[in-house]
Amino acid sequence: MHDMFRLAEAPRPSCTAVEFPETYRRAYRWMLLARVAEEKIASLYRGGKITGGVFLGKGQEAISVATGMALRDGDIFAPLIRDQAGRLAFGESLLDFTLTYLGARSGPMRGRDGNVHRGRPKEGLLPMISHLGAMVSVVNGILMAHRFQKKENTVGAACLGEGATSTGAFHESLNQAAVEKLPLILVVTNNQYAYSTPNHRQFACNDLIDKAIGYGVKGHSVDGTDLSACLETIGGAVAAARDGEGPQLVIASNLRLAGHGEHDDAHYISQHFKELQLGRDCMEVAQNHMLAQKWADSSMFDLWHRDSQSLVEEAVAHSLREPAPDPAKEDWCALASRHLLEGNPPQPTHNH
Amino acid sequence: MITYLEAIREAQRQALENDPRVYIYGQDVGAFGGAFKATKSLAQSFPGRVLDSPISEDAMVGSAIGAALQGMRPIVEMQFADFSTVGFNQIVNQAATMFWRTGLPCPITVRLPSGGTPGSGPFHSQNLEALYAHYPGLILMTPATVEDAYAMLLEAVAIDDPVIFCEHKYLYYHLKADTLPKEALPAGKARVARAGRDATVVTYSAMVHESLAAADELATEGWEIEVIDLRTIKPLDTDTVLASVARTGRILAVGEAWPWGGVTAEILARVAAEGFNLLDAPPMRLNSKDTPVPYHPNLWGTHRPTARSIADSLRVLLRS
Structure with a gap:
């Protein structure tokens, strides 16, 4: 399983009906690896080893992994902060996760940005800015460029929480995608709280899926705690986008099973939600489903868990040995055009 | 044309x-x-x-x-x-x-x-x-x-x-x-729009033309004003500005934008920090008024710097 370390080598399974048990098992293993990796980082955070915030995807792994698995080489993925499972399934190296959280110079963000703000845009994985709604139109632009460049059959997935649907950027970008008929899959995971703000203070529509008709895009609702449903719905939405049916809005419902970040005890989450179907842990639901279907037994779960733990331990140990950025050796240059840095001599006369 | x-x-x-x-x-x-x-x-x-x-x-x-x-x-x-x-x-x-x-x-x-x-x-x-x-x-x-x-x-x-x-x-x-140019100065390089020896006006965009008109007016009074067109605000060509101030000893920074902070403040901060000993008089700057831009031409014409207000500022600068 060491191939999970390397982005380029990571397999991207397709999910057709015939392969479904295998696809489901693979999905579960990405989810498990994500959860084990996040638990490790959370424990390092509690031990004071992490600078800055830690944000977990606990409870969100099913919708996340379904998104990552439905994408393939050449596609674009703009994850949200709880998409560790989807990132792994899309092909992000586990080392990118540990190196970035541990602030290593050798990580993809080189200590210039941290935690969930990582990506490799050349490989289709966008590094989010904190104003998350702003990522959607960036995906749109890449898809527009693909169209200019005659790069066919690619799609882009952007992931938001329900809170981001209140931003102007959400409105502008979904409308833009609809006008341009772009192969965008906009996955909104409604986990009932944006930080501490409950939905009734966030929006007043009955159901976020009602927005789809207003934008003229196809809408899909899915139970975000049910991996089967997530794989099927996201798979269908991605296939539709790839087939030229334009933007697809997916609304997944679940409950955040952690704080907004690890600094947050989430005391405000209502007990009521925890008792509903949307309050289930998607990992447990998936386990029970595999047991019932006889796709796995408890010894396989144990084996997979041990595999995940050793991968994570290895990635963390490697990352802890990597040097931190050195301010004296840092290249303090925000421009790609180095000759335009102030204090540098201008280039000779420019000919047009 | x-x-x-x-x-x-x-x-x-x-x-x-x-x-x-x-x-x-x-x-x-x-x-x-x-x-x-x-x-x-x-x-x-x-x-x-x-x-x-x-x-x-x-x-x-x-x-x-x-x-x-x-x-x-x-x-x-x-x-x-x-x-x-x-x-x-x-x-x-x-x-x-x-x-x-x-x-x-x-x-x-x-x-x-x-x-x-x-x-x-x-x-x-x-x-x-x-x-x-x-x-x-x-x-x-x-x-x-x-x-x-x-x-x-x-x-x-x-x-x-x-x-x-x-x-x-x-x-x-x-x-x-008359024609489009075949070559030009590169980004980051300012242009001396008019050479002079008595004071330097550092400006950019439309205010270059108001400043040139002010320089024409002052020429009739015997003053020779140098006008620097920054062309790019960032990177800012501090060297050309300082070289001009070294010649004239006086600087007026002019901008159509609002006065708080901004380009003219940046220019004067650099001249004060890096060329204080070149100055024969306190540096000056002229911007629009610190209000939203008005609609009516009577108000608008007074809100922004003009050849007349630039010339007035230069007279103060030349006497100080």
């Missing part, structure tokens, strides 16, 4: 012709040719490459960033500089940070039709160069001549970083040249 506006159109035509990565995106830029006709006939000449956008400045810039990451060279036309604030987040937080964070260049050009014209009022007249120049990772161009409008826009498209191109609406039709 070719106007400043036509030079901007010709630069875009040239960019589209020379480079298949270039496309233009903005409100009404397609068949209509843009609110100011800066893209007139380009959609017809380059089918599919001059695209009308929805009224969505955030998504306009965001999509340009995405396209640039994918190897394109988008030109985004804001209908007015004032409306770019709706896309501000994408410019300053996404485009400006991209290279620093990821090592991947973000070559977008955002055209801001800037500055006041009579009757335009608070939301069609703003000069936002200082706002954008504040952020690391952006290049700020403020061409004052027809030649620079053309050459600098072509250079903006070629630069690997996000360029905010502040073209002045007052110059669109007023300013004319």
